[in-house]
Amino acid sequence: MLNCFNWRKRPLPAKVQRYAAADVEFLDRLYQAMQARLDQSEWAEPHAEQCAWLLQTTRHTPTPFDEHDWRKLKGADRLDPEQAAVVHALFVWRHQLCTHINRAAFFILPDKALVAIGKTAPRTPEDLSQCGVPASTVARRGHEILALVDGAATAPPKPPRRHRGNPGRRLDKDQVAAFNALREWRSDVAAYYTLPSDLIASNSVLKDVVRLWPERVTDLTEVPDLLDWQIERFGGAMLDVLALLSQ
Numbered sequence: 001m002l003n004c005f006n007w008r009k010r011p012l013p014a015k016v017q018r019y020a021a022a023d024v025e026f027l028d029r030l031y032q033a034m035q036a037r038l039d040q041s042e043w044a045e046p047h048a049e050q051c052a053w054l055l056q057t058t059r060h061t062p063t064p065f066d067e068h069d070w071r072k073l074k075g076a077d078r079l080d081p082e083q084a085a086v087v088h089a090l091f092v093w094r095h096q097l098c099t100h101i102n103r104a105a106f107f108i109l110p111d112k113a114l115v116a117i118g119k120t121a122p123r124t125p126e127d128l129s130q131c132g133v134p135a136s137t138v139a140r141r142g143h144e145i146l147a148l149v150d151g152a153a154t155a156p157p158k159p160p161r162r163h164r165g166n167p168g169r170r171l172d173k174d175q176v177a178a179f180n181a182l183r184e185w186r187s188d189v190a191a192y193y194t195l196p197s198d199l200i201a202s203n204s205v206l207k208d209v210v211r212l213w214p215e216r217v218t219d220l221t222e223v224p225d226l227l228d229w230q231i232e233r234f235g236g237a238m239l240d241v242l243a244l245l246s247q
Contacts, residue, residue, distance in 0.1 A: 046229035050199070053227055065095050068159035075115045081155045087118035088156030089148045097141070108137055109145075121149055171207060178210040178245050185241050189234065201230060201238075209238060 005016055012020070038044050070076060070091035079087060094109045105111075113132035122128050125142040129135065133145070171179060183206060190197040201209070208223045217235040220226055 046227075046233070049227050049229050053225075057225075067092050067095075068157070070114075070156070071159065073111050073115055075119075079115075079118055082153075083118040083121075084156050085152040085154055086121065086149050087114060089152040090114050090117060090145065093144070093148055107134070108141070109133060117145065117149060122146065123149075169211070171210065174245070175207075175210040175213075178213070178242055179206055181241050181245060182206045182209065182238065185237065189237070200234060201226065210242070213242060214239060 007016075038047055067088070070088050073087070073091075076084070076087060090109065091114065094105055094114065097103075098105050098108055110132060113134075116131035117128070117133070120127065120131060122131055123146065125138050125146075128138050128142055128145060133142075137145075182201075183203070186197050186200045186206070189195075189200050193200075202225070205223060205226050209220070209226070212219065212222060214220050214222075217231060217239060220231045220235045220238070
């Protein structure tokens with residue numbers, strides 16, 4: 001089955017190359033057909049603005065490796081100090097190895113196996129296999145892992161204190177009522193246009209709207225991430241909902 005194929009293999013067999021090419025063979029014609037339908041609809045400009053916003057806000061910015069992130073692994077919060085020391089040492093080792101050989105972490109040592117090693121303190125390659133370590137890793141790196149298990153005797157360093165970001169002030173009672181009313185309005189609009197609710201306005205946008213409690217449509221330009229097309233099409237209706245609640 002091609003969905004189980006190891007895509008790291010080189011060279012790719014001809015059958016696999018054809019399979020991969022088929023994923024994009026019809027995309028240009030599909031794009032042309034969908035763009036033609038879009039141009040004939042009332043959504044061409046909103047679509048362009050939404051795409052531009054997505055390109056601006058969804059760019060991936062790699063974050064640096066943080067040795068304290070081992071604490072986020074499932075089950076890490078139930079480790080004793082000695083077990084935690086093992087998991088921390090393996091977590092750092094795995095990152096260094098993956099960086100050096102340019103492989104994804106789960107190919108080398110899955111998170112679940114990493115925590116299992118910390119809990120059971122394996123002593124033999126067979127023990128590592130019982131922890132869920134891939135056979136290839138046991139064969140190539142088993143001795144390194146066992147050495148780390150034996151050598152991890154000190155507790156892992158404590159993470160530095162992090163300042164929490166400002167998520168925005170909490171909504172008061174009236175604002176909560178307005179937020180719920182706007183959500184109901186949004187559901188009706190989304191159903192009418194057969195669009196995803198978040199495309200009308202996300203929850204975070206609706207919360208910013210009720211915090212601002214605008215009196216004019218132009219006030220909505222102060223709401224972050226509320227796009228011009230959303231204000232033009234739905235701004236008046238949002239104000240109508242708030243006006244009803246103000247009576």
